[in-house]
Amino acid sequence: MFAELHGKFDARHPETADRSEDLLTSAVFGALRHLPRAAVVALCGAVGVPVDPHAARGARVLLWPQVPMPKWPGKVIEPDVLIVVGKQPVVFEAKLHSPFGYYLEPNAPTEPQLHQLAVQYAAVCAWAAGERLLPPVIVAVTAPQQRPTTDLDRAAHDVLRLCPGTDARVFRWLPWWRIAEVLSHLPELRPHERTLVDDVLAYMEMRGVRRVFNGFKPEDYWLVSAAQRVAGERVYPQVQNFVEDLAAVLDDDGIGWSQPSYRSMWLPLGASTSKPTDWTRGWVGVEFWPKEWPKRHGKLGSHLSLYMLFDFLDPALEVGLSIPGPGVAAAQVHWQDLLAKLVVALRELPAGYELVVDPGDVSRPTRVQDAATVDEDWFSGTISVLTTTAHLRLRRRVDPLQATVQQARELMLGLRDELNAIGDVWWDLVRAVGYLAPGGEHPS
Structure with missing residues (x-):
């Protein structure tokens, strides 16, 4: 994160563009590991997963964990982020510019490929059962303002081949700008924690994922319009007169x-x-x-x-x-x-x-x-x-x-x-x- 903030890493360079998504994930969710667990509570709340603040004290934030896929012997699935808070695992699969991937099912190579989110659910669900945890919630993290409906619907369809009876609501969406909002509104941070959050937000700003257009407040827009009109009609002509005199x-x-x-x-x-x-x-x-x-x-x-x-x-x-x-x-x-x-x-x-x-x-x-x-x-x-x-x-x-x-x-x-x-x-x-x-x- 700091290397890119200070110009040591150029994500626009062809050799490194494919790493930019991982760098963003590392910066944002890596920081989450070092913030008060209230941040985990707020992030899970943003995707509709209620969390007991007491249980959150022991929350684990895992980046790129290796999760075996029992139905596919020898196959390991690697979601971007796995948060385990209390009994609830939450998977975050983060995208910036690249699309979601697909897996060819080894046991049915002639069948249509399976959506990445569906495969992650099946792998983490099996792992969670062995850990005596609840089935996971899978969160797609993307940059565009629009919900990735096509991907979420495809994941909900494909998961039924792997885990029949799975409710489509286990697949959810969280845009990057919403994560930025969660971080910016964290209360009662100590100075070093606030510094970490500010650095992450600056990084997200630089990557273009911190903010999104949500419409103008009428009073804000008209305030700017009125200021421009007053400046052009009253202030600047007076400046001109002042300068000439x-x-x-x-x-x-x-x-x-x-x-x-x-x-x-x-x-x-x-x-x-x-x-x-x-x-x-x-x-x-x-x-x-x-x-x-x-x-x-x-x-x-x-x-x-x-x-x-x-x-x-x-x-x-x-x-x-x-x-x-x-x-x-x-x-x-x-x-x-x-x-x-x-x-x-x-x-x-x-x-x-x-x-x-x-x-x-x-x-x-x-x-x-x-x-x-x-x-x-x-x-x-x-x-x-x-x-x-x-x-x-x-x-x-x-x-x-x-x-x-x-x-x-x-x-x-x-x-x-x-x-x-x-x-x-x-x-x-x-x-x-x-x-x-x-x-x-x-x-x-």
Whole structure:
């Protein structure tokens, strides 16, 4: 589980795709072995098997047990999971992408093949009788939202050839997302147990089996719809007015658009299908560059800028300096010797400045530190995440509902003046990774 979570195992690779089903089974039901037995009670309850909590204390969770098939001498059946709680055995046969299998009956090779679930019932039923247990319940675990009716009906039909009189209700269905619900609602877990559950749920999320579409709540959908309409009709036009007014007054102060020929807003990019939390518009802003400052160089260098943005997730009006991440290797080679001077310079800034690192989404920083308390260790740790999508930012933030154009102007001018006062410390940093044009010097 941990290997796949950390990218060490790729289930999409052809050589390993057939193992992905077993890995999922191992992760989920393997974790069940180490959780309080209330988890077993809840899981059995989800398939309609009542369990005495006292009997559950001695429950056994067996993965891929070898169960002899007495009617077929020498044949061993291997269900994915066998849980024995009290007198009741429950078999879970888990599928992800592959179909259920079929067995050729050795004693009747000309007869139609028998469904995998029917054969598992016959084998475990015989084993349970020898252990003085009740007949088993067989549970098909699948990823699709729809009940696998065809497979369950075929199993109920085929089992009559092996165990006449068996009730079709011994075959039941449990989707993976329902198991995730059971795990997520377990009460009174200790910290290490909660960590285990969180890891399993994250793994199920990554494999695409944790959630399923169950319809929208009307109030939720209309809340999103209303928010989008209000943003488009009322909020964004006001942001536009704010930016145009701010750009006009800053131009008088010698601060122009970061890219004068391309006067556009600075907006979030990307909407990965696997991360719906990123679909929100978390921020919108604009980039500036003082006219007296040196010319920038290269694609990344062009996004070295002063900026102003509205943060919608952690509400604030934010003004700052953004340095695009040069890449971990470049930062390690070129920045390490400059950090001591930068730390000293940061401690001379007025109160209220923060140093921030984000992986690319400005409204979701991964590291936030008061500039006055930053040290070389903090910077050394930061360098390891400065990919070319990241930003290193020096910022100040104020209440957006009380913000004015004049306040944003004063914050921008203050930041420019502070950076000028620091001198070449910042410019050595950005020059070292090629963000300034050759020969470009700071006027100070």
